[in-house]
Amino acid sequence: MSEAIRLQTPLQDRDLTALQIGDAVLISGIIYTARDAAHKRLVELLKTGRDLPFELRGQIVYYVGPTPERPGQAIGSAGPTTSGRMDPYTPLLLEAGMKGIIGKGQRRPAVIESLVKNKAVYFAATGGAGVLLAQTVKASRIVAYEELGAEAIRELVVEDFPAIVAIDTQGHDLYQEGVKRYRQEEPTR
């Protein structure tokens, strides 16, 4: 793989438009966690014109529900969850200024269109690499919805969090392009 590109949050448009599918990145700075239940609440706030519990502009949202941290740990295991379940909510968050998403798995066309329209990028992290990814989390604090437990929104400080550009600002999709590239014909039977 080519050498990883370093990204610092909050993300700048010029950093994002330079990224192409298949690029390896190392993300540093503050990122926010949110998964199913938190998304439902965030979108309710946006739909009724209320403020979000954190500044979303230029930021990355990471789809993760970590395991509980042991004493002395910043976070427990913390790999990505399946992104597709967030698809119904994602365009609204992109309209509200979100610039990056970290998750795993393919996205539906409406999300890809919204990523292009809002010049945002979808990053894939390795599902099931919860321990490896947790090592890049230097600090963690809950910023909203503590009662949701693993689904609470957390602010994470990450250093060199490894991910791959899965959908870029031009709407290229590695879930389609990558599969096309390696698909082999069936043997004739």
Added chain:
Amino acid sequence: MREIDASGVTAAVRRLCIDANNLLEEDVMAKLEEAIPKEESPVGREILEQILTNDRMAARLGMPMCQDTGVAVVFVEFGQDVHVIGGDFTEAINEGVRQGYRDGFLRKSLVTDPVIERKNTKDNTPAIIHMQIVPGESIQITLAPKGGGSENMSEVRMMQPSDGIEGITDFVVDRVRRSGGNPCPPVIVGVGIGGNFEQSALLAKKALLRRLGSLNPDPIWNPLEVELLDRINRLGIGPMGLGGRTTALAVHILAQPCHIASMPVAVNLQCHAARHKTAVI
């Protein structure tokens, strides 16, 4: 008749929850290692390396390899000459899950009702328990934590006998194709054939427990397992769905007799964190 105290069941289940989540079995590790030199995609190789590094770190640090520590699926082979004393057997298992998920710092991933409130049960209970009465005077417990990502990509189809092997093959391959990166490939594909509607699903799940690299105990299924694995790995899905050759590590089939009118087929996908541990009391 042998007496077994319920507290012993709880202690065993507690330990199994922690070990299953932290220590990946050698057969899975070996299959992941084998896949790396064969993987043509650089992104795919990098992902496989990350997975292996992660799984070794999990064992070393005593942390769960994946944050989705799953629903506790418990397979019990209960010796008919055993008498459980000192408590309720089902509750003893659930108490073991409660303690294991608490003491192992595992994620509690169950909600009370599936639709209306979806409030976390906060202790990862209830476990899903499959009981089988067998001869003997011991209890064998296999604990298999199952994550949501791969479980969500599973399916049962009531096929017709005339659909034959070809129908089954197309269904299984298409189920993997439609799942893409969602079930965290490389996956293990459990296929249950026969029984009835619910039994086929259970067969598919039990098929996942077979040791990777082992032949099917019923040799009539070996050619189909080989063909399915070949076709699945031609799909191009690759590690985490980003393109590559390694989409599945294995296909395991488990079959049993069924009704003359039926041919139920179930596909249970298992992510690369193929976790299960067994204890005998």
